[in-house]
Amino acid sequence: MELIGQGIVQALRLLISGDALVWQITWLSLWISATATLLSLLVGIPLGTLVALARFPGRGFAVSLINTGMGLPPVVVGLFVTIVLWRNGLLGVLELLYTPTAMVLAQLVIAAPVVTGLTLAAVQQVPEKFRLQLLALGASRAQMVWTLIKEARLPMLAAVMAGFGAVISEVGASLMVGGNIKGSTRVLTTATVLETSKGNFDVAIALSLILLALMFLVNWALTWIQQGRRA
Amino acid sequence: MLLRLLLMFVSALVWAAPAQAQSGTLILSTTTSTQDSGLLDVLVPMFEKKTGMTVKTISVGTGQALALAARGEADVALVHAPSLERKYVEEGKMQNRRLVMYNDFVVIGPEDDPAKIKGMPKAVDALKRIAETQSRFVSRGDKSGTHVLEQGLWKQAGVEPKGAWYIESGQGMGQTLGIANDRRAYTITDRGTWLAFQKRISLPILVEKDKPLLNIYSVMEVNPANGPRVNPAGGKAFADFMLAPETQAVIKGFGVDKFGQALFVPIAGKTDADFQ
Numbered sequence: 023m024e025l026i027g028q029g030i031v032q033a034l035r036l037l038i039s040g041d042a043l044v045w046q047i048t049w050l051s052l053w054i055s056a057t058a059t060l061l062s063l064l065v066g067i068p069l070g071t072l073v074a075l076a077r078f079p080g081r082g083f084a085v086s087l088i089n090t091g092m093g094l095p096p097v098v099v100g101l102f103v104t105i106v107l108w109r110n111g112l113l114g115v116l117e118l119l120y121t122p123t124a125m126v127l128a129q130l131v132i133a134a135p136v137v138t139g140l141t142l143a144a145v146q147q148v149p150e151k152f153r154l155q156l157l158a159l160g161a162s163r164a165q166m167v168w169t170l171i172k173e174a175r176l177p178m179l180a181a182v183m184a185g186f187g188a189v190i191s192e193v194g195a196s197l198m199v200g201g202n203i204k205g206s207t208r209v210l211t212t213a214t215v216l217e218t219s220k221g222n223f224d225v226a227i228a229l230s231l232i233l234l235a236l237m238f239l240v241n242w243a244l245t246w247i248q249q250g251r252r253a
Numbered sequence: 254m255l256l257r258l259l260l261m262f263v264s265a266l267v268w269a270a271p272a273q274a275q276s277g278t279l280i281l282s283t284t285t286s287t288q289d290s291g292l293l294d295v296l297v298p299m300f301e302k303k304t305g306m307t308v309k310t311i312s313v314g315t316g317q318a319l320a321l322a323a324r325g326e327a328d329v330a331l332v333h334a335p336s337l338e339r340k341y342v343e344e345g346k347m348q349n350r351r352l353v354m355y356n357d358f359v360v361i362g363p364e365d366d367p368a369k370i371k372g373m374p375k376a377v378d379a380l381k382r383i384a385e386t387q388s389r390f391v392s393r394g395d396k397s398g399t400h401v402l403e404q405g406l407w408k409q410a411g412v413e414p415k416g417a418w419y420i421e422s423g424q425g426m427g428q429t430l431g432i433a434n435d436r437r438a439y440t441i442t443d444r445g446t447w448l449a450f451q452k453r454i455s456l457p458i459l460v461e462k463d464k465p466l467l468n469i470y471s472v473m474e475v476n477p478a479n480g481p482r483v484n485p486a487g488g489k490a491f492a493d494f495m496l497a498p499e500t501q502a503v504i505k506g507f508g509v510d511k512f513g514q515a516l517f518v519p520i521a522g523k524t525d526a527d528f529q
Contacts, residue, residue, distance in 0.1 A: 108326055109482040117482065119326075120280065120309045201311045204294065219427040220289045221450045 029227025036228055043205075048232055051209040052240075054122055055190040058129030062185050065134045067178065070141025071171060075153075088142060091135025096128075100195030103128040107199065120201040125209070128195040133185035140181030144174035179248040183241055190237060210236070278307040279487030282319075282327035284398055285425050287470070288312035290445045290516055292507055299503070300494045306487055316396025322347060322473070325480015328488035331495065333398035333470045335525065336405065347473040352524065353495050354504050354517040355469045358402060359447060360460035362388075362439035370439075376463045381410045387418040389438035393429050394421030398468070403441050406465060430454050443468050445508070445516040467528055470517070472496070496521040 036044045073084055106112045107119040107127075118124045148170050156166045171178070193211035200207030202216060210233040217226040287293050288310065297308050311321065315332040322330045323346040330347065332338060341347040360370065360379055368388040370379035383390050384407075392414070393400040407414050420438065422429040426446040433440040434454035447458070460466075472495045474488040494500055501519035508516035520527075 108324070109480050110324060110326070114482065120311065201309060203309050203311075204297075206309070216289075219285065219425045220291075221427050221446075221453055223453070 025223055026227060028224040029231060032224045033228035033231040036225075037232065044229075044232070046205065047208055047210055047213050047229075048236060050122065050207075051190060051211070051233070052236060054125050054196075054209060055129060055186060056240075058126045058189050059133050059137075059182060059186040061126070061130050062133035062137045063182065065130070066137025066181070066185070067141050067171070069134075070138040070181075071145050071167060073138070074142045074145035075167065075170075085142065088135055088139045092139040094132055094135060095194070096132055096192040096196075097194035097198070099128055099131045100198035103131065103195065104198045119199060120203060120207060122200070122207055124199040125196050125207060128199045129189035129192065132192060132195065133189050136185045136188050137181045140184055141174070141178055144177035144181065145170055147177070148173050176248055179244055183244050186240060186244075187237065190233070190240075277305065277487070278309060279329065279484050279491060280309045280311060280327040281329050281331060281491060282311045282313065282317075282321045283331040284315050284318060284333055285312050286333070286398070286443055286446060287331060289425070289427065290449070290508070291511075292504070292517065295503060295507065296495075296500060299500070300491060303494070304490055306490065308491065314393075314395050314397035315401065319347070322475045323479060325475065325477075325483045328475050328484045329491045330473050330475065331470060332473075333468055334401040335469055335471070337398075337401055338471055338473065342473065346476055346479055348476050349489075349492065350471050350473045351492065351496060352520050353470045353472050354501075354519045355467055355528075356517050357444055357461065358399065358441050358466040358468050359444055359458045360439065360441055360466075361433070361447060361456040362459050363437040364455065364457060366459060368439070371459045373460050374463060376441075376460050376466050377406055377409045379460045380406050381412060383439050384410070384412040384414060384418075387416065389418050389420060389436055390414070391420045391422055391429055391433040391436065391438045391440040393426065394423045395425075397426075399426060399441060399443060402465075402468070406441075409465070430456070445512075448508075448512045448514075448516070464528070469520075469525075469528060 073081065073088065103124065104119065107116070107124055108114055109117070109119070118127070152173070153166060153170065156169055161169065191211065193215060196209055197212050197215065200209070200212065202208050202212040208216075210229050214226050214229045214233070217229060283293065293310055297310060300306070301308060311318070311327065313321070315334045315337065318327070318330050318332050319337060319341050321327050323341060331353065338347070338350055342350050360376055362368070362370070368379075368383045368386040370382050373379045373382070392403055420432065420436065422432050426442055427450065429440060430442060430446065430450050431454070432438070434456055440456075472492045474485065474492050475483050477483045477485045501521050504517050504519040505515060508514065
């Protein structure tokens with residue numbers, strides 16, 4: 023318990039003193055995970071809507087795949103992305119391994135199925151009758167889909183929170199594809215692992231608390247958008 | 254509205270993207286101990302300032318560091334497992350192996366010392382005694398330099414360690430020390446990590462200063478034939494830097510302020526024969 027107290031003190035000290043490294047790590051965590059989440063929306067929302075509305079053979083299988091993807095183990099994603107990005111790998115020419123871009127890519131792979139799956143569920147829960155009604159009222163197919171997405175926006179914001187939560191808290195993939203390089207690919211989770219292995223438990227606790235605070239702030243903002251609209 | 258907000262956010266993010274690595278980067282594959290001790294946090298910026306190159310330091314176990322280098326996924330390796338290193342040099346995967354520095358390993362264990370190894374001069378005999386008495390021992394079990402050394406000692410002792418007393422942590426030195434402390438077990442650790450963890454663990458040094466416990470670090474350049482994008486000039490520059498007198502002087506003084514003693518002894522110019 024004493025250690026956690028020290029951690030809290032340390033966290034405050036690091037933040038207030040404007041420790042450049044800690045701010046840089048925090049900002050990088052936010053930047054990488056926010057970018058990955060936003061990109062995952064570009065993939066997940068259309069894909070989830072499509073699978074929710076379309077009827078095609080093998081749809082059940084596709085839904086099962088997406089649902090499995092929602093629980094993709096980050097280390098597995100990290101391993102495969104690493105192998106693809108190796109100098110000898112499929113995308114080795116791009117020299118992306120051990121860069122923030124590589125981390126965005128890995129986190130995108132983790133977040134996209136989460137967003138897809140939750141979008142699918144969100145769009146599907148809009149009653150079918152509502153859809154038919156829209157079409158009967160003369161809405162074009164595109165208008166109908168847009169209205170459905172708007173109708174499902176509240177649960178979709180939950181998808182954003184879940185996707186962001188999955189990637190900002192993830193450590194396995196970030197460690198592997200980023201390499202935990204100081205000043206370049208070190209984020210809050212990987213820095214926490216490093217400080218723990220160094221025996222600097224107070225710093226590790228401080229970083230954990232900063233991570234929790236960051237997650238809270240982001241979710242708070244998203245909840246504000248979600249709930250504020252309802253009023 | 255929401256969409257516009259989203260777009261604004263994306264453009265803000267793209268604008269604020271951290272600068273990407275430029276050309277003139279090199280990948281250093283190294284062990285966790287060099288990183289965890291903080292030595293590389295001092296040396297790498299020195300090198301970058303001197304040469305204008307950017308170093309990507311990948312800290313993994315020695316086994317993985319060498320395996321990555323052999324695949325051409327790194328340009329230079331700084332590791333500590335002489336027997337393994339020589340194998341890679343013989344296979345032609347690594348070249349120009351040069352000794353950089355050493356520190357030493359120590360055998361630590363619970364205060365009450367159930368295997369009665371305290372003060373034994375030979376680490377091999379101590380391990381034999383631990384195995385005979387089936388006293389708990391925690392092994393890294395991760396092909397790190399420390400693990401390779403430990404395996405070498407077991408081999409010399411003629412013991413194949415297995416059984417309930419032999420615990421494989423599969424983790425770094427810090428975590429392994431934590432487990433050993435918790436289980437009141439023996440383990441082998443580098444002195445630097447042991448010093449760094451003194452506040453958290455209560456396992457005293459029982460056997461030390463035996464020659465086989467020397468922990469020798471060397472630097473090796475990656476054979477450019479290992480892969481298409483190896484940067485041999487960068488690798489050589491870093492290896493040369495590690496042996497430069499200025500760098501060696503920094504190594505010599507490193508750790509004194511924090512631990513009251515230096516963590517590494519620089520040995521540029523020495524060869525394996527000097528430590529037989």
